[in-house]
Amino acid sequence: MNIRTNLAIAEQLIRDTFRQARASGIAGILLAVTAICVVLCLSVRVSGDVALQGGDEPVLFLPQPLPGTVPPTTAADRGVHSVLEANPELARREGIETISGSLTLAFGAVSFPLTRERADAIGFLELLLAGGVAGTFGLLLALVWTAGFFPSFLEPHAAPTLLAKPVARWQLLLGKYLGVLTFVGFQVALFIVATWLALGVRTQVWNLSYLWCIPLLLLQFAIFYSISVLLAVVTRSTMACLFGSVLYWLLAWGINCGSVMARGLPGPEYVPSFALALADAAYWISPKPIDAQLILFNILRAEHHFERPVIFKLLESGCGFSPHLSILSSLGITGVLLALSAFEFDRADY
Amino acid sequence: MPTPVAEFVDVTKTYPSTWRPGRGVQALRGVSFAVEPGEVFALLGPNRAGKTTLLKILLGLCRPSGGRAFRMGCPVSERSTLARVGYMHENQGFPRYLTAASLLKFAGTLASIQPAVLRPRVPALLEMVGLSDRAREPIAHYSKGMVQRLALAHALLAEPDLLVLDEPAEGLDWAARGLLREIIAAHRRAGKTVLVVSHALAELTPACDRLAVLVEGRLAYCGPLAAILRDPDTGRQRSLEAALAPICRP
Numbered sequence: 001m002n003i004r005t006n007l008a009i010a011e012q013l014i015r016d017t018f019r020q021a022r023a024s025g026i027a028g029i030l031l032a033v034t035a036i037c038v039v040l041c042l043s044v045r046v047s048g049d050v051a052l053q054g055g056d057e058p059v060l061f062l063p064q065p066l067p068g069t070v071p072p073t074t075a076a077d078r079g080v081h082s083v084l085e086a087n088p089e090l091a092r093r094e095g096i097e098t099i100s101g102s103l104t105l106a107f108g109a110v111s112f113p114l115t116r117e118r119a120d121a122i123g124f125l126e127l128l129l130a131g132g133v134a135g136t137f138g139l140l141l142a143l144v145w146t147a148g149f150f151p152s153f154l155e156p157h158a159a160p161t162l163l164a165k166p167v168a169r170w171q172l173l174l175g176k177y178l179g180v181l182t183f184v185g186f187q188v189a190l191f192i193v194a195t196w197l198a199l200g201v202r203t204q205v206w207n208l209s210y211l212w213c214i215p216l217l218l219l220q221f222a223i224f225y226s227i228s229v230l231l232a233v234v235t236r237s238t239m240a241c242l243f244g245s246v247l248y249w250l251l252a253w254g255i256n257c258g259s260v261m262a263r264g265l266p267g268p269e270y271v272p273s274f275a276l277a278l279a280d281a282a283y284w285i286s287p288k289p290i291d292a293q294l295i296l297f298n299i300l301r302a303e304h305h306f307e308r309p310v311i312f313k314l315l316e317s318g319c320g321f322s323p324h325l326s327i328l329s330s331l332g333i334t335g336v337l338l339a340l341s342a343f344e345f346d347r348a349d350y
Numbered sequence: 351m352p353t354p355v356a357e358f359v360d361v362t363k364t365y366p367s368t369w370r371p372g373r374g375v376q377a378l379r380g381v382s383f384a385v386e387p388g389e390v391f392a393l394l395g396p397n398r399a400g401k402t403t404l405l406k407i408l409l410g411l412c413r414p415s416g417g418r419a420f421r422m423g424c425p426v427s428e429r430s431t432l433a434r435v436g437y438m439h440e441n442q443g444f445p446r447y448l449t450a451a452s453l454l455k456f457a458g459t460l461a462s463i464q465p466a467v468l469r470p471r472v473p474a475l476l477e478m479v480g481l482s483d484r485a486r487e488p489i490a491h492y493s494k495g496m497v498q499r500l501a502l503a504h505a506l507l508a509e510p511d512l513l514v515l516d517e518p519a520e521g522l523d524w525a526a527r528g529l530l531r532e533i534i535a536a537h538r539r540a541g542k543t544v545l546v547v548s549h550a551l552a553e554l555t556p557a558c559d560r561l562a563v564l565v566e567g568r569l570a571y572c573g574p575l576a577a578i579l580r581d582p583d584t585g586r587q588r589s590l591e592a593a594l595a596p597i598c599r600p
Contacts, residue, residue, distance in 0.1 A: 005462050012459040016445070023447030023488075157443025161504070164409040165460040166433040172460075349365070349412035 017179030041198035048101025150232030264314030354384035395564035436510035440517035
């Protein structure tokens, strides 16, 4: 079989997955979620803001306190602050720049006082869209909904249509996996690019790092979907795939969290060496959703809005966190799971 | 001597039991026979005789536990020869979200048929099985008979040298059964092979050259149809049912 035929087969399997997604309703639901979020982004308006920093300046909302100094929290200071806040004109006359603008959503129906720069406010919205809507709700929805794609592909009555063909079984399996990834990748890309464009057009904030969410979210899905493929090959049951992949997702969070905490604790007096070795092994051989969240946190500069979670601090301080190694090892696990699936699929009777 | 299109040498198959390791269902027990090119060969036997298992082994859908099986002279593990095989089975399940045309295009690509060849063949096959006016409708809307017609078109898609039909008449109306008989006859005329499993003996009898009878996983008879139809005691012609009755008795 030549490359052209192989490409044609892959193309047909991808097309088949898109048709399956359309028929199952997941395509419509994800498109509806994207449409709602795009409309929400198009309804955003920022007014009355000022630029407080240059492009490469670090964000510091308060001057770093000198060692030994007392924070200015006296009643008199608070009084001055409230006077300036209530009278921005007075503040401006005194040479103090204050932000007194507003951010409105739903075409002005909901208004929030703007306490930060425009780019920061939009960054916060992008964080909610990428981390909350796409990264948690969208990813779980896709994982649950596509859990039935492989079992129906391998149904006893349907399988002979595919398997009594000159295509190798592993090729069919990988083709279908690629099909599901292409579908989810398309939906993620559509969501991220459309919301990025909508926010950019409305606010002139073009945060390019937001686009990094596309490969990152797709990577997370690819890792968790590989267990669904293995379960589908072994059990041919949609329920097993559904519960198995969600359980695996939760388990991966638990393992990742436990191993990071064990690795981050100081010195062998707290953790026995064998437990540390176990935590190390568990960290490297399981998917790393916390690592992925940390990468997303850093890319979207979420520390501008939230205190860095303790688990992230432990991860970075523990054993030298490397995003590249983390991603590569997670991809390695995905590869192993897919190889196991292909092996099992090849020797299964239909 | 031409290479057999399908050959089984002492083939056994045991389906392992999920809950009781080491114990399983023995579906085939040392089956040996060959199907020659250009013949219409029937595989008969009562329920649970192992007919479908034998076909699955031939098509690479399951592996034999023992013995050897060959397709077009090559071991059945050699998948490239599947490009020359068409398969239709009872209760064929196609993805319900596909249309007949998209299913045949999808299946044709998997069968390594060139797009230029596939493009005119798909509408021609749908026309032949009487589905051209419903070609753009999802299979979910089809009746069982229509799905079986589509399964027939699917089996003929690669213009196969070996056509494997497992209970092909199931769910077909009289017109489609007539079409099926015509297709089998056309294959024989073209020097191609048909391997058919069916319980519709009356319809099958005139069409086949040789037959094999499986009983409880063992080969009980393999030979020309004419020989089995002759009563050894009286020398008269008898019905296939009458001929099979003593063979199929456990």
